[in-house]
Amino acid sequence: MSTTTEKAPLNGVDVPTLFGTRDAVKHTNEIAEFQFRATNTWVSGTHSRSTFADFHGAMQEMRHENETVVESDHPAVLVGTDVGPTPVEYLLHAIAACLTSGIANIAAARGVRLTHVSSSVTGDIDLLGILGLSDQVRNGYEKIRVSFEIKGDAPPEKLRQIVEQSRARSAVYDVLRNGVPVEITVNAA
Amino acid sequence: MSTTTEKAPLNGVDVPTLFGTRDAVKHTNEIAEFQFRATNTWVSGTHSRSTFADFHGAMQEMRHENETVVESDHPAVLVGTDVGPTPVEYLLHAIAACLTSGIANIAAARGVRLTHVSSSVTGDIDLLGILGLSDQVRNGYEKIRVSFEIKGDAPPEKLRQIVEQSRARSAVYDVLRNGVPVEITVNAA
Numbered sequence: 001m002s003t004t005t006e007k008a009p010l011n012g013v014d015v016p017t018l019f020g021t022r023d024a025v026k027h028t029n030e031i032a033e034f035q036f037r038a039t040n041t042w043v044s045g046t047h048s049r050s051t052f053a054d055f056h057g058a059m060q061e062m063r064h065e066n067e068t069v070v071e072s073d074h075p076a077v078l079v080g081t082d083v084g085p086t087p088v089e090y091l092l093h094a095i096a097a098c099l100t101s102g103i104a105n106i107a108a109a110r111g112v113r114l115t116h117v118s119s120s121v122t123g124d125i126d127l128l129g130i131l132g133l134s135d136q137v138r139n140g141y142e143k144i145r146v147s148f149e150i151k152g153d154a155p156p157e158k159l160r161q162i163v164e165q166s167r168a169r170s171a172v173y174d175v176l177r178n179g180v181p182v183e184i185t186v187n188a189a
Numbered sequence: 190m191s192t193t194t195e196k197a198p199l200n201g202v203d204v205p206t207l208f209g210t211r212d213a214v215k216h217t218n219e220i221a222e223f224q225f226r227a228t229n230t231w232v233s234g235t236h237s238r239s240t241f242a243d244f245h246g247a248m249q250e251m252r253h254e255n256e257t258v259v260e261s262d263h264p265a266v267l268v269g270t271d272v273g274p275t276p277v278e279y280l281l282h283a284i285a286a287c288l289t290s291g292i293a294n295i296a297a298a299r300g301v302r303l304t305h306v307s308s309s310v311t312g313d314i315d316l317l318g319i320l321g322l323s324d325q326v327r328n329g330y331e332k333i334r335v336s337f338e339i340k341g342d343a344p345p346e347k348l349r350q351i352v353e354q355s356r357a358r359s360a361v362y363d364v365l366r367n368g369v370p371v372e373i374t375v376n377a378a
Contacts, residue, residue, distance in 0.1 A: 022322070033316075044200070050285060055278075079210055085257050090259075093229065093261070117237075119228070123224065127214065127222075130358045140362075140367070141360070156377035169328055170319070175277070178368045181366075183335070184335045184337065
């Protein structure tokens with residue numbers, strides 16, 4: 001009975017379906033092969049626009065319920081028109097959102113009811129790198145810091161373990177921490 | 190005279206200001222020390238929301254002209270409510286937008302007028318990793334591919350060199366390719 005209770009929907013997570021999906025993937029590994037996609041169009045200057053629409057997963061072509069469009073630009077101090085956040089700021093959203101979705105799933109799977117999860121993310125970057133003014137400075141962030149506030153019906157130590165397990169299984173954390181091969185091809189005319 | 194012509198505004202890029210900013214940073218390196226920020230709040234299940242508002246740079250606290258709010262979720266097939274793109278999809282936007290803003294800047298600095306820049310980005314991920322079903326599969330993307338279409342008043346080879354120089358000075362490319370230290374702290378109650 002206690003197992004059934006722990007697997008009931010919690011934190012907005014449909015835990016039975018979550019476990020069912022994991023079992024289906026365990027049986028048919030190909031279900032787990034996903035490809036995510038974005039298309040981007042240059043608008044003017046440092047301003048560009050991306051659309052998220054379709055993806056591949058569970059052995060089929062799929063579409064999001066709604067397309068999402070996001071803008072990027074540089075602020076005026078970096079000679080842009082500040083129509084949207086910089087590209088590097090989206091990395092900060094990605095790590096916070098990935099860890100947070102994992103926290104909700106893992107807490108639900110462990111029978112912990114969460115009442116609050118929020119985070120502040122900072123990324124320190126020295127632009128001497130991308131401006132080509134120093135060989136000693138990398139182009140990207142030197143460090144990213146994620147600071148969580150988490151509350152729920154479990155002792156602080158158990159809540160911290162949930163965050164740690166989310167980190168250990170986070171796709172974005174893995175990419176940002178360990179890097180990923182990036183292949184760029186160009187059709188120029 | 191030809192130098193003046195090449196530095197005139199082009200591609201929506203204020204080239205004189207771009208060079209002026211670089212010169213100012215060369216003189217006072219501290220101008221280049223930036224910190225970007227995002228705050229994220231859990232909504233329900235895998236759905237969370239980030240806000241981009243302020244940042245530090247050019248030796249002062251700064252704010253974007255407008256706050257931007259973005260949503261992340263998992264699609265239904267991954268037991269979410271599909272309110273927005275997944276966290277990993279935002280990484281694809283970030284690399285496309287970063288390379289594209291660099292392309293516009295570099296082309297302008299080289300006196301090349303662009304008429305079209307677009308890109309498609311894909312990220313392949315095997316969810317056996319984050320589902321904890323295989324020790325052989327990483328959590329994150331196995332590979333990211335960026336495919337550019339670029340047109341302008343320069344030969345294809347010169348356009349390709351502009352893309353290559355953007356890659357060589359891209360903050361997001363560096364982070365995704367080479368990784369970055371990520372520190373996570375937790376305040377649990």
